[in-house]
Structure formats: structure tokens, C-alpha cells
Amino acid sequence: MSLFCGTAFRRKSFWCSRLLSTYVTKTRYLFELKEDDDACKKAQQTGAFYLFHSLAPLLRKSEHQYLAPQHSLLDLKRLLGKLGQDMQRIEDSVLIGCSEQQEAWFALDLGLNSSSSINASLQKSEMEKELKGSFIELRKALFQLNAKDASLLSTAQALLHWHAAHQFCSRSGQPTEKNMAGSKRVCPSNKIIYYPQMAPVVITLVSDGTRCLLARQSSFPKGMYSALAGFCDIGESVEEAVRREVAEEVGLEVERLQYTASQHWPFPNSSLMIACHATVKPGQTEIQVNLRELEAAAWFSHDDVATALRRNNPYTQQQSGAFPFWLPPKLAIANQLIKEWVEKPTCSTLPA
Ligand SMILES: NC(=O)C1=CN([C@@H]2O[C@H](COP(=O)(O)OP(=O)(O)OC[C@H]3O[C@@H](n4cnc5c(N)ncnc54)[C@H](O)[C@@H]3O)[C@@H](O)[C@H]2O)C=CC1
């Protein structure tokens, strides 16, 4: 049997799907939708749409959480009709995933200037009223979403952002065309294909064996400290990027390094966060903060970090006017790194 069950794969044969796990079937279905514009257009008929306005997702408040509502193609057509908009706008949707039952999920930005519609941006407040929700900046809402919606909306926002920023071919200057799924753009004049990209970023929790090193940029919310992060330079390995970033930002040399996890991060552009634990050379713990990159950096004890992790409402200003020391929220990979270290302070054991 061939890897893709030949044409049977494309027809989603009963035999084929019986042999493959749900996950593999789903993955192959998504692959098909990315490759085949007609199949993708067909999937829109039964698919679900997540709506955005100028890259802010449509959300509904439910107690302490935000929920991301889904809309059918019919709902969407009804909305566009009511607002006197062109149905062509639906072609700007991008594929962002599918359910286990192969219901395809799309994202559509109704606020960006459409390449396929002659109509200008739709009125935001009019749409919010019709859709019974609000378009809220993802940065403000991310931590009040469940993990599934957070991941889906991050992907959607990153992909919509990429399309909005790659409307023209950098060689010919001509407008590029998106495929139906939005997994690429092509220049019609020279056939150059552009694919969505993520910038690799290393994020490192440095420890000296008993304490961990946390830092803050002036742009961070008051009181919040995080692990050291930095974009990989071209040509660098992850190990080299960690070593350079730690040296650049706090003037220390990393001795041991251990990869732990990764995360897509949509802000400000799409990044792939690569999270590592590292230790410094014994006795070489004197921090020299690079003030062009950071506002402050310091060593924190296990107790201080464990207490900060348990803090529920970090934004509360103290009576003195100061903000307590707090850490990035659970959905951020920085939080995972810090939590791992609190649970096992000696987790960086491999040579760098
Ligand atoms: N999800 C998480 O838990 C966390 C995510 N982050 C993310 O990590 C990213 C990198 O952290 P920083 O300390 O700001 O990086 P950084 O230490 O590399 O400094 C940023 C500077 O690097 C330069 N740079 C080099 N390549 C760049 C590129 N491809 N895109 C943008 N700037 C580039 C720019 O001059 C920029 O001002 C940030 O975007 C931040 O949002 C940071 C901490 C936690």
C-alpha cells in the first residue's frame, strides 16, 4: 500500500480510513485541503468560520472566560448580505484546522481591506451588534481563553497577519495570489511561491543550581519577570542562540543546556518559541544587565518563585503603590519553564 493509499486517499475511502488512526486521517484531510482548491472550497460548505476584524478575534464573554464563536457558511453569507457586502470576501478565508469528524475550520478577517472584494472595511460596531460579540485584541484576551481556542486563534491571527503583510511579490512587485486554504501565495508573473513563516526564538531559564534568573523589559506589565528570550540569528543552532542571548542580555556563560518544549507565539509576528533550561558555570553568577535590551534582571530563590507561581491576581497594585513580583500566565511557555524548574530545580543536566 502506498503512503497515501493512492487515489483511495483522495476519495477518503472507507478501507483507507479504517486502516488509519483518527489523527492520521485528519492530518491527511488537512493536507488534501491545502493542496486542492476545489476540495477546500467544498469543505467551506460544511465548515465553521472564526471571524476577525483587523486581526482582533470575535469573542463572547462567559463568566471569567472568553469563548470564540463559530459561524457556518450560511451564517456568514447572511451577515454579508445584511451588510450589503460582496460574497467574494469569503475567498479571503484561511484554513486553520479541522475537527476529528473532518469539519474544516476557517478564519476570515472582515476588517482588513479585501483583495477579492471591491468593498471597503466593514463597520466594526455594526458587525459586533449583528454577531452578538466583540472584536478583542488577541493579546488582551489570550489568557482568558481555553487552551484549544487560544491555540486556534493564535494560528488564525498569525496566518491572517502573514497574508495581510505579503500581498506583493518581492521580486516582481506584482500582487500575489493566495491558494484557497491560505497555505501559500504565488506570484502569477514568475510563479514564485511564498509560504507562511515563523521566526525561531530561544527562551531560556538560567539557573545557578539553587536560584533562577528572571528578567524584565520596560514594555512588560509592571512587576512581571520572565525567562530570557531572543530571536535566533541566521545560521545559528539553538545551542548557539541560547549561549549568545544569555551572554548578550545578562553577561553570563551558559554551561549546560536542556531542551524542554516549544510553542507557537503570534506576537508581534509569528515566532516558534524553543524553550530550554540552562545552568551557568559555578561561581560565575554576577549579572551584567544589557540595558539596551532589559530593564532589570536578578536571581530569584526557589521560595520566591514558587510563591509567585501560586499568585492568582498578579495585576493588583499593593497599598504602597508597588506591584508584586509575578510571572507570565499559564498559557505562555515561560510559565511552563518556570513551573518545571520549581518542581525540579536541577532539571538542566545535559552539556551545552
Ligand atoms: N511565550 C512566551 O512565554 C514568551 C514570548 N516571548 C517572545 O519572544 C520574542 C523575542 O523576545 P525578545 O527578548 O524581544 O527578543 P530579542 O532579545 O532578540 O530582542 C528583540 C530585538 O531583536 C531584534 N530582532 C532580531 N531578529 C528579529 C526578528 N526576527 N523579529 C523581531 N526582532 C528581531 C530587534 O532589534 C528587536 O528589537 C518576543 O517577540 C516575545 O513576544 C518572550 C518571553 C516569553
Ligand SMILES: [Mg+2]
Ligand atoms: Mg530578549
